Amino acid sequence: MATVRIPTPLRKLTQGKEEVVASGATIGALIASLEASFPGLKERICDDAGQVRRFVNIFANDEDIRFLKNLDTPVKDSDEISIVPAIAGGR
Amino acid sequence: MTPAATTAAPAAIRTSFVLGMRCQACGHTLDACATQVCEECFGPLGIAYDDDAIARVLTRQVIESRPRNMWRYEELLPLTRPPSVGAGTGMTPLVKADRLARALGVDELWIKDDGACHPTLSFKDRVVSVAVSKAIELGLDTVACASTGNLANATAAQAAVAGLKCVVFIPDNLEPAKVLGTSIYGAEVIAIRGTYDDVNRICTEIADRYPWGFVNVNLKPFYAEGSKTVGFEIAEQLGWRVPAHTVVPMAGGSLLTKIAESYQQLARFGLLGDAPSSPAHKARVHGAQGAGCAPIVEMVRENREQIRPIKTPATIAKSLAIGNPADGHEARQAISSSGGFAAAATDQEIIAGMRLMAETEGLFVETAGGAAVAALRHLLASGHIGRGDGPIVLCNTGHGLKTQDPLLGVLPAPTSMRPTLANFEAHLRSRR
Numbered sequence: 001m002a003t004v005r006i007p008t009p010l011r012k013l014t015q016g017k018e019e020v021v022a023s024g025a026t027i028g029a030l031i032a033s034l035e036a037s038f039p040g041l042k043e044r045i046c047d048d049a050g051q052v053r054r055f056v057n058i059f060a061n062d063e064d065i066r067f068l069k070n071l072d073t074p075v076k077d078s079d080e081i082s083i084v085p086a087i088a089g090g091r
Numbered sequence: 092m093t094p095a096a097t098t099a100a101p102a103a104i105r106t107s108f109v110l111g112m113r114c115q116a117c118g119h120t121l122d123a124c125a126t127q128v129c130e131e132c133f134g135p136l137g138i139a140y141d142d143d144a145i146a147r148v149l150t151r152q153v154i155e156s157r158p159r160n161m162w163r164y165e166e167l168l169p170l171t172r173p174p175s176v177g178a179g180t181g182m183t184p185l186v187k188a189d190r191l192a193r194a195l196g197v198d199e200l201w202i203k204d205d206g207a208c209h210p211t212l213s214f215k216d217r218v219v220s221v222a223v224s225k226a227i228e229l230g231l232d233t234v235a236c237a238s239t240g241n242l243a244n245a246t247a248a249q250a251a252v253a254g255l256k257c258v259v260f261i262p263d264n265l266e267p268a269k270v271l272g273t274s275i276y277g278a279e280v281i282a283i284r285g286t287y288d289d290v291n292r293i294c295t296e297i298a299d300r301y302p303w304g305f306v307n308v309n310l311k312p313f314y315a316e317g318s319k320t321v322g323f324e325i326a327e328q329l330g331w332r333v334p335a336h337t338v339v340p341m342a343g344g345s346l347l348t349k350i351a352e353s354y355q356q357l358a359r360f361g362l363l364g365d366a367p368s369s370p371a372h373k374a375r376v377h378g379a380q381g382a383g384c385a386p387i388v389e390m391v392r393e394n395r396e397q398i399r400p401i402k403t404p405a406t407i408a409k410s411l412a413i414g415n416p417a418d419g420h421e422a423r424q425a426i427s428s429s430g431g432f433a434a435a436a437t438d439q440e441i442i443a444g445m446r447l448m449a450e451t452e453g454l455f456v457e458t459a460g461g462a463a464v465a466a467l468r469h470l471l472a473s474g475h476i477g478r479g480d481g482p483i484v485l486c487n488t489g490h491g492l493k494t495q496d497p498l499l500g501v502l503p504a505p506t507s508m509r510p511t512l513a514n515f516e517a518h519l520r521s522r523r
Binding site: 005007008009012018044053054055056057059062064066067082084085086 | 116126127128129130131132133134135285288289292295296299300396397398399400402415417420
């Protein structure tokens with residue numbers, strides 16, 4: 001089971017939990033498994049076409065999944081997945 | 092000292108025109124607080140103003156009667172109390188650049204020079220003045236930011252003025268001189284092993300857990316509003332008209348987006364020209380980035396909505412090197428809807444732009460300013476800007492003294508000679 005860090009806007013759906021565990025061989029499968037445990041979570045992360053919303057970034061062990069294989073990025077049990085709002089920055 | 096303290100009738104409590112925050116994607120509303128993200132859809136939060144109330148009180152005469160700083164547009168800024176910092180910030184020179192105009196072959200060119208912004212010589216003084224004042228309104232005792240330069244300087248300086256604790260997060264490969272320009276103000280500096288985008292991500296996660304005001308993360312909706320004052324000032328300094336073209340350096344894309352918005356706001360409140368319907372829609376905004384990190388330029392060129400992030404930015408315009416720009420989508424939209432375009436500048440073009448600006452206008456601009464000059468050249472060549480279209484404004488975002496590294500070894504070395512007239516005259520002959 002991978003560890004998933006949940007940002008504040010989604011914690012209403014995870015009973016306030018900052019971190020949850022979820023299974024899945026890929027990020028896409030992991031999101032489906034999160035949805036099974038916490039209904040409503042997938043539609044907050046993904047758009048109608050099933051793609052990650054443009055306001056959301058997902059990191060697998062600190063790497064942006066857009067630099068990996070997006071939703072097909074493989075996930076191992078020891079992995080740490082972070083869901084992070086995209087809206088930050090300006091240096 | 093606040094601007095109110097410099098006027099005849101200081102006000103301890105002023106009328107607030109802020110209704111709250113509104114998601115720019117789904118329209119969800121909430122009270123003003125330290126967050127940047129819509130809890131419903133993750134969309135960016137903006138500030139909701141009481142436009143009707145503003146329209147009743149805001150006139151050009153009211154603005155012109157106030158001190159010459161960024162707070163003269165206070166109705167259009169997101170504070171509910173007089174600002175705590177930034178009394179000297181804003182109203183930077185709009186320089187008529189006739190020699191640069193001749194060099195580039197255009198009729199009318201101006202430089203909005205935020206290299207002269209108080210107190211840390213970049214436009215970040217504006218956004219940080221808003222964010223730090225808001226942090227105090229919200230009762231926060233620590234401000235922080237993710238930055239490599241200008242923002243770090245501005246945040247550390249204004250936190251010192253306000254007496255707040257300040258923590259600045261930087262990538263760990265910064266040159267010592269850049270760190271020094273922040274440490275001097277007493278800020279704690281934490282070096283993260285990674286890129287700027289890594290620093291940004293960890294700051295987003297820290298802001299989610301600790302009650303700190305990250306100026307460019309959870310205070311971003313307020314912070315970004317400060318950038319509108321660049322556009323307000325440009326229009327006021329041009330005699331309450333908007334330029335035909337504005338060329339703006341882009342990092343995260345927020346400055347450009349907010350300048351475009353400022354022109355629209357001035358038009359909406361009837362502050363432009365003699366007629367309330369002055370054509371803000373004809374104010375085209377154009378973006379400039381470094382060629383080694385131009386994700387927003389690529390979106391504009393390819394008319395694409397999704398950002399394709401740059402993993403390893405490679406440009407000497409370090410202040411523009413954001414591979415994953417938070418406001419890329421909004422900037423692309425602002426550019427396209429205004430009829431503008433975007434261009435990227437190579438390192439050589441950026442240096443040439445800096446030198447041309449210095450040699451024609453006596454302005455030592457940062458690399459981002461050099462990128463704006465280079466982008467203007469490209470946009471003239473491609474026909475996106477016409478030489479006789481009307482006023483063109485180039486935005487310079489910071490002083491060149493802060494970004495000297497790329498110039499080392501590029502400029503001519505001093506001529507060394509012994510102190511005799513014969514040596515000097517021999518030198519003069521050798522120059523002919």
